[in-house]
Amino acid sequence: MQNDNLVEIEQLAFGYGARSILTNINLTAKRGQVVAIMGSSGCGKTTLLRLIGGQLKPSQGVVRVAGETVGELDQAGLYRLRRKMGMLFQFGALFTDMSVFDNVAFQLREHTDLPEDAIHDLVLMKLHAVGLRGAAQLMPAELSGGMARRVALARAIALEPMLVMYDEPFAGLDPISLGVTGNLIRRLTDTLGLTSIVVTHDVHESLKIVDYIYFISDGVIVAEGTADEMRASGLPYVHQFVHGEADGPVPFHYPAPSYADDLKLGGRGA
Amino acid sequence: MLKQAIENLGNRTIQGVWRIGFASRFFLAMLLHSGTAFRRFGLTIRELYFTGVLSLIIILVSGLFVGMVLGLQGYETLQRFGSESALGTLVALSLVRELGPVLAGLLFASRAGSAITAEIGLMKATEQLSAMEMMAVDPIARVVAPRFWAGVISMPLLAALFSGMGIFGGYLVGVKLIGVDEGTFWSQMQSSVDFQQDIINGVIKSVVFGVAVTTIALFEGYDAPPTAEGVSGATTRTVVTSSLAVLALDFVLTAFMFRGLN
Numbered sequence: 001m002q003n004d005n006l007v008e009i010e011q012l013a014f015g016y017g018a019r020s021i022l023t024n025i026n027l028t029a030k031r032g033q034v035v036a037i038m039g040s041s042g043c044g045k046t047t048l049l050r051l052i053g054g055q056l057k058p059s060q061g062v063v064r065v066a067g068e069t070v071g072e073l074d075q076a077g078l079y080r081l082r083r084k085m086g087m088l089f090q091f092g093a094l095f096t097d098m099s100v101f102d103n104v105a106f107q108l109r110e111h112t113d114l115p116e117d118a119i120h121d122l123v124l125m126k127l128h129a130v131g132l133r134g135a136a137q138l139m140p141a142e143l144s145g146g147m148a149r150r151v152a153l154a155r156a157i158a159l160e161p162m163l164v165m166y167d168e169p170f171a172g173l174d175p176i177s178l179g180v181t182g183n184l185i186r187r188l189t190d191t192l193g194l195t196s197i198v199v200t201h202d203v204h205e206s207l208k209i210v211d212y213i214y215f216i217s218d219g220v221i222v223a224e225g226t227a228d229e230m231r232a233s234g235l236p237y238v239h240q241f242v243h244g245e246a247d248g249p250v251p252f253h254y255p256a257p258s259y260a261d262d263l264k265l266g267g268r269g270a
Numbered sequence: 271m272l273k274q275a276i277e278n279l280g281n282r283t284i285q286g287v288w289r290i291g292f293a294s295r296f297f298l299a300m301l302l303h304s305g306t307a308f309r310r311f312g313l314t315i316r317e318l319y320f321t322g323v324l325s326l327i328i329i330l331v332s333g334l335f336v337g338m339v340l341g342l343q344g345y346e347t348l349q350r351f352g353s354e355s356a357l358g359t360l361v362a363l364s365l366v367r368e369l370g371p372v373l374a375g376l377l378f379a380s381r382a383g384s385a386i387t388a389e390i391g392l393m394k395a396t397e398q399l400s401a402m403e404m405m406a407v408d409p410i411a412r413v414v415a416p417r418f419w420a421g422v423i424s425m426p427l428l429a430a431l432f433s434g435m436g437i438f439g440g441y442l443v444g445v446k447l448i449g450v451d452e453g454t455f456w457s458q459m460q461s462s463v464d465f466q467q468d469i470i471n472g473v474i475k476s477v478v479f480g481v482a483v484t485t486i487a488l489f490e491g492y493d494a495p496p497t498a499e500g501v502s503g504a505t506t507r508t509v510v511t512s513s514l515a516v517l518a519l520d521f522v523l524t525a526f527m528f529r530g531l532n
Binding site: 053055075078079080082083085086087089090091093094095096106107110111152155 | 393396397398400401402403404405406407408412
């Protein structure tokens with residue numbers, strides 16, 4: 001029987017040298033789900049995606065994708081697995097020297113022997129799915145941020161992957177593009193039978209589309225549950241995050257010596 | 271104070287050694303993954319256009335002027351000894367042996383090397399290399415190796431064109447302007463330039479410079495911190511390091527090639 005979980009992370013820890021980034025992460029993504037990983041900027045969310053994609057190796061614990069332990073694969077194995085994964089980078093990371101069409105066709109040309117006619121049809125189908133068939137001949141520099149993100153999404157699903165990872169897909173988008181991108185993620189996941197992992201700090205947009213959420217703070221998972229559970233959550237961190245409060249468990253101030261000391265008010269009084 | 275200085279020195283040395291090690295591994299990986307650059311030669315041809323063809327103008331114009339200056343200065347000196355008939359020899363030998371490969375190498379470093387570093391560095395900064403890796407395409411094979419071979423192939427061709435243009439410039443000034451006998455100019459050149467000793471050695475030099483400049487440019491780009499300052503710093507380092515490498519390698523190669531030559 002096929003395992004229901006496409007991605008399984010157990011007891012994962014990761015750090016650069018002595019600096020620990022992630023500790024004791026346990027996370028699963030079931031097939032067909034949209035899973036969100038949320039947390040404030042710099043909490044290790046993107047690192048987690050790189051660990052799932054095998055660009056980084058965990059210091060401890062295991063990451064399994066489709067039953068394969070990512071950290072133990074050699075380059076050939078890793079590349080085989082990555083053909084079944086798509087990744088949407090924060091700003092799209094489109095190849096700036098190629099047209100939109102060639103960007104989407106990139107993987108088809110690199111990994112398949114399909115004739116150019118078939119590639120042409122496939123690319124236009126993927127572009128149509130993200131609503132940008134008409135932009136096929138444009139260069140990446142001519143696209144708006146939201147359009148670039150959608151082209152990158154078309155490129156990520158070009159080889160019909162089983163898993164797509166999104167690194168901050170909502171960052172810097174206007175409200176319309178935001179809604180479009182959110183809907184696209186949900187629709188593509190459902191129609192193509194994908195599994196999606198979305199790293200984001202956009203609470204409102206993602207609560208609308210996700211099945212399950214993990215909250216990460218300071219490198220540990222502090223809360224998890226469905227969207228409704230998170231909205232109702234009484235945990236101070238989740239509450240602060242979901243309601244966007246400036247101060248709370250996540251302090252407004254970066255750690256610093258006492259304000260009075262910094263302003264050299266110390267020695268004067270007494 | 272002194273302890274701090276020693277610590278810094280040690281730190282820098284260790285970092286330098288790390289970088290050399292990293293660069294060597296990079297060079298090996300590039301050679302090992304060169305298959306794609308030849309199997310899909312279209313990729314290399316595209317880079318040949320960017321590194322080679324687009325460098326043509328600067329190479330040809332500089333070659334012409336260097337040759338013209340050689341013609342003037344050479345005639346000026348040679349006629350004092352009444353041996354202006356040796357002008358062809360002087361122009362050809364200095365170009366083919368030294369000036370062609372070295373100046374073409376320096377121009378190549380600043381024209382093509384800097385462009386390569388900036389391009390790769392920006393591809394890295396905008397996560398294009400990462401994206402490629404995630405699409406199961408090795409950036410060393412797909413992006414780096416074709417650029418390397420394009421550099422290695424175009425450098426000797428550019429050096430040859432530089433020398434050719436230079437000889438033509440020397441001819442223009444020496445024969446057409448000053449009036450050195452045309453027949454003497456060419457026949458002296460023909461009899462004194464040796465194919466093996468001069469031309470082949472010049473080609474070997476330019477191939478070595480091509481390998482050095484392209485490797486430095488690619489490595490600096492690949493290793494650049496993914497920020498604006500990172501990429502600009504790497505581009506500067508490419509021009510400085512590869513220019514110095516060309517001059518130093520030229521001395522070493524000359525010492526080996528022309529030792530004991532009359």
